[in-house]
Amino acid sequence: MSRILVTEERCKGCLLCTTVCPVSIIRQSERINQQGYKVAEVGAEDMDKCTGCTSCATICPDMAIQVWRSKKTKKAA
Amino acid sequence: MPKAKSAPKAAPATKAAAAKPVMAKTVAPKVAAGEELVFTRPASLADRATHYCPGCHHGIAHRMVAELLDEMDLAGRTVAASSIGCSVFLYNYIQVDTVESPHGRAPAVATGIKRARPDTFVFSYQGDGDLASIGMAEIMHAANRGERLTVVFVNNTVYGMTGGQMAPTTLIGQKTTTCPGGRCKDREGSPIRMAEIIAQLGGTAFCARGSLDSVKNIRQAKKYMRQAFEAQTRGLGFGFVELLSGCPTNWRLSPVAANKRITEEMIPYFPLGVYKELEGDATCGSLVSTGAMAGGAAGESK
Amino acid sequence: MAGKNERIFVKGNEAIAMGALDAGCRCFFGYPITPQNDIPEFMSKAMPEVGGEFVQAESELAAANMLLGAGACGVRAMTSSSSPGMSLKQEAISYMAGSEIPGVIVNMNRGGPGLGDIGPSQGDYFQSTRGGGHGDYRLLVLAPSSAQEAYDMTHKAFDLAYAFRSPVLILGDAIIGQMKEPIVRRAATLADPAEGKEWRLEGTAAGLKANQKPRAHRIIKSLFLMDGELAGQNMKLQAKYDAWKDLVEFETFEVKDAELVVVAFGSIGRIAKNAVRVLRKQGKKVGLFRPKTLYPFPEKALAKLAREGKRFLTIEHNLGQMVEDVRLSVRRDADSELFCVYPGNMPSPDDFVAPILRALGRK
Numbered sequence: 233m234s235r236i237l238v239t240e241e242r243c244k245g246c247l248l249c250t251t252v253c254p255v256s257i258i259r260q261s262e263r264i265n266q267q268g269y270k271v272a273e274v275g276a277e278d279m280d281k282c283t284g285c286t287s288c289a290t291i292c293p294d295m296a297i298q299v300w301r302s303k304k305t306k307k308a309a
Numbered sequence: 310m311p312k313a314k315s316a317p318k319a320a321p322a323t324k325a326a327a328a329k330p331v332m333a334k335t336v337a338p339k340v341a342a343g344e345e346l347v348f349t350r351p352a353s354l355a356d357r358a359t360h361y362c363p364g365c366h367h368g369i370a371h372r373m374v375a376e377l378l379d380e381m382d383l384a385g386r387t388v389a390a391s392s393i394g395c396s397v398f399l400y401n402y403i404q405v406d407t408v409e410s411p412h413g414r415a416p417a418v419a420t421g422i423k424r425a426r427p428d429t430f431v432f433s434y435q436g437d438g439d440l441a442s443i444g445m446a447e448i449m450h451a452a453n454r455g456e457r458l459t460v461v462f463v464n465n466t467v468y469g470m471t472g473g474q475m476a477p478t479t480l481i482g483q484k485t486t487t488c489p490g491g492r493c494k495d496r497e498g499s500p501i502r503m504a505e506i507i508a509q510l511g512g513t514a515f516c517a518r519g520s521l522d523s524v525k526n527i528r529q530a531k532k533y534m535r536q537a538f539e540a541q542t543r544g545l546g547f548g549f550v551e552l553l554s555g556c557p558t559n560w561r562l563s564p565v566a567a568n569k570r571i572t573e574e575m576i577p578y579f580p581l582g583v584y585k586e587l588e589g590d591a592t593c594g595s596l597v598s599t600g601a602m603a604g605g606a607a608g609e610s611k
Numbered sequence: 612m613a614g615k616n617e618r619i620f621v622k623g624n625e626a627i628a629m630g631a632l633d634a635g636c637r638c639f640f641g642y643p644i645t646p647q648n649d650i651p652e653f654m655s656k657a658m659p660e661v662g663g664e665f666v667q668a669e670s671e672l673a674a675a676n677m678l679l680g681a682g683a684c685g686v687r688a689m690t691s692s693s694s695p696g697m698s699l700k701q702e703a704i705s706y707m708a709g710s711e712i713p714g715v716i717v718n719m720n721r722g723g724p725g726l727g728d729i730g731p732s733q734g735d736y737f738q739s740t741r742g743g744g745h746g747d748y749r750l751l752v753l754a755p756s757s758a759q760e761a762y763d764m765t766h767k768a769f770d771l772a773y774a775f776r777s778p779v780l781i782l783g784d785a786i787i788g789q790m791k792e793p794i795v796r797r798a799a800t801l802a803d804p805a806e807g808k809e810w811r812l813e814g815t816a817a818g819l820k821a822n823q824k825p826r827a828h829r830i831i832k833s834l835f836l837m838d839g840e841l842a843g844q845n846m847k848l849q850a851k852y853d854a855w856k857d858l859v860e861f862e863t864f865e866v867k868d869a870e871l872v873v874v875a876f877g878s879i880g881r882i883a884k885n886a887v888r889v890l891r892k893q894g895k896k897v898g899l900f901r902p903k904t905l906y907p908f909p910e911k912a913l914a915k916l917a918r919e920g921k922r923f924l925t926i927e928h929n930l931g932q933m934v935e936d937v938r939l940s941v942r943r944d945a946d947s948e949l950f951c952v953y954p955g956n957m958p959s960p961d962d963f964v965a966p967i968l969r970a971l972g973r974k
């Protein structure tokens with residue numbers, strides 16, 4: 233299963249990540265971090281939709297997103 | 310560098326921003342079985358929050374520089390010439406030996422570094438006010454001499470740090486704090502296209518313009534940056550990459566709208582692509598030695 | 612190259628270039644301007660011969676900033692110019708002082724203001740001794756009065772620049788630069804490879820042995836925004852400038868029993884010495900005091916002479932600049948008269964005799 237992790241303290245709530253997700257799973261949460269920004273999140277219910285494409289992390293100006301991708305097993309391939 | 314009083318709150322480089330303590334560290338990546346970490350902070354990028362505004366593209370450009378320094382194994386022998394602009398604190402984020410240059414002079418400072426220590430990898434990182442206005446002579450001549458340098462040029466069409474004044478790259482009709490009625494071609498001239506100019510100069514080995522407005526363009530821009538780095542590491546000559554970048558704060562736009570502005574207004578005026586690429590596989594040694602101290606005393610003093 | 616102790620005849624400009632070369636200078640950044648062109652011309656040949664770098668920069672702004680870059684790397688480097696070009700160099704010099712980057716800068720002072728002329732002048736005394744650019748800083752300023760001194764002082768300037776992590780200025784003029792005189796060169800030396808090891812920029816992995824981790828990255832900067840940071844840096848700089856007081860150098864000639872001491876530096880100091888010689892032959896009790904370091908200024912030595920009851924006449928090739936430092940130095944016990952040669956006029960010993968006699972006669 234691919235997934236992302238948003239480091240909430242680094243997020244500046246710019247929402248750029250929300251515009252690039254091919255499966256539209258990133259959204260703004262109601263949580264406000266120490267810097268005073270409403271942070272981005274992926275709802276737990278949506279995380280398994282993540283493709284691990286890294287688009288969100290690529291466009292994030294604040295290195296707030298890390299991405300893990302599930303290894304393609306031989307079977308799946 | 311006094312910040313204009315009217316500048317938006319989020320603007321950077323205030324005392325408070327500079328003094329802000331390092332924020333919580335990024336969670337150390339835990340990799341479970343069956344998955345691999347495919348995107349994380351490059352080692353050369355400091356694990357700290359930046360002073361940049363939300364949606365500011367300096368952060369993306371910094372990360373890409375750091376990624377390339379790591380991927381190309383250059384960080385340990387890099388000396389950077391930082392410039393004056395919002396990215397003045399470059400050295401707080403990109404963890405390489407760095408000397409601060411006066412406004413616009415980074416290419417001259419970088420020339421001094423490279424000539425003094427030809428074995429180092431040297432880059433400057435400059436904004437459009439810094440590079441295309443006050444530092445025009447220095448960038449032109451460093452390129453023309455074919456200095457073995459790499460220049461990362463962040464074009465956001467304004468003087469970001471000082472409060473969004475008109476820059477040489479400001480688009481016709483664009484309103485800024487010093488062209489409140491919009492830039493007028495008759496009075497203020499046309500926006501300068503640096504990539505096109507630098508490509509004309511004899512010493513330029515690689516020159517391209519990329520953009521940071523979309524994932525596709527960011528990935529392409531990184532390829533350009535790699536080529537601009539390689540122009541130096543292969544001893545071919547001067548490497549230049551212009552990055553069309555957003556300054557949501559001074560454009561008075563949301564980050565998402567700022568990215569849209571790049572796509573719709575900047576790219577048509579500043580076309581993306583490679584403007585010069587020196588052909589052929591350079592015989593690295595001979596090319597390097599033309600600009601470098603081959604075994605000189607200063608070289609030995611390392 | 613001349614053998615040991617062999618006397619060679621060179622222009623002062625060439626002596627400066629040779630002094631730099633023999634002190635291990637390996638980067639030179641220049642821009643043409645009269646009357647210092649012999650220096651970059653010499654260096655354009657000399658640097659490649661020793662594996663060094665010569666760059667003819669696009670401007671003095673760029674040349675000085677190249678010096679900043681090379682200095683930050685801990686490599687012995689120099690730039691030279693003359694007055695109009697010095698105005699442009701001030702930007703980088705201020706940054707170098709603020710961020711403690713060593714380097715040697717030569718000003719072969721010409722007439723001003725503006726484009727002035729290409730003749731000698733001491734009109735840049737204030738600019739040289741008060742820092743020259745923006746902010747609170749000083750340079751070590753050495754003022755040669757002969758080709759040999761030009762050689763020796765330039766040689767020494769590199770050691771001082773690195774000992775104090777500061778830009779050092781050689782202040783000469785068209786007379787010093789163009790006059791051909793015998794000099795004796797020392798054996799050429801190489802910079803100590805360890806020079807600046809604790810602070811220079813060369814990459815975090817430079818000189819690593821196997822299994823060693825790269826050191827933390829170094830930052831050389833003059834921007835200090837955190838609370839108290841800039842004040843701290845200024846205090847540090849001031850402490851450095853205070854420590855320079857011990858470096859004061861000056862020449863005295865016939866001052867012991869002199870009633871009137873002529874104070875003059877550089878080429879004018881030398882010409883004034885001849886005038887003093889002439890007057891001594893006539894039995895006049897006059898002497899010469901020639902500061903060799905303009906900053907630090909030899910204020911204590913002058914104050915001592917004032918305490919001994921001597922009177923002073925400052926002669927300079929400008930509208931009166933060093934006289935302010937002389938007056939400050941002797942203010943408790945004396946004053947200084949002033950005789951100016953206006954830039955644009957050429958000074959000669961004969962011109963100085965009458966004003967010295969006038970000053971001697973006034974009590």
Ligand SMILES: Cc1ncc(C[n+]2csc(CCOP(=O)(O)OP(=O)(O)O)c2C)c(N)n1
Pocket residue numbers: 310393394395396412435436437438439440463465467468469470471476
């Ligand atoms: C000699 C000098 N003039 C003016 C300034 C003030 N200043 C600081 S940053 C800046 C402009 C920066 O704009 P740019 O290079 O476009 O960088 P950005 O902040 O947009 O990234 C100016 C004019 C200065 N520091 N030094």
Ligand code: SF4
Pocket residue numbers: 235236252253254255256257258274281282283284285286287288289299
């Ligand atoms: S990695 Fe791709 S799919 Fe996953 S959240 Fe980010 S953008 Fe969406």
Ligand code: SF4
Pocket residue numbers: 238242243244245246247248249250271272288291292293294295296297364
């Ligand atoms: S792009 Fe980064 S900073 Fe912006 S909202 Fe997404 S995670 Fe936060």
Ligand code: SF4
Pocket residue numbers: 319320321360361362364365366367395465469470555556557558559
């Ligand atoms: S460039 Fe613009 S958006 Fe970026 S930090 Fe400066 S003011 Fe903010």
Ligand SMILES: [Mg+2]
Pocket residue numbers: 394436437438463464465466467468469476
């Ligand atoms: Mg800008």
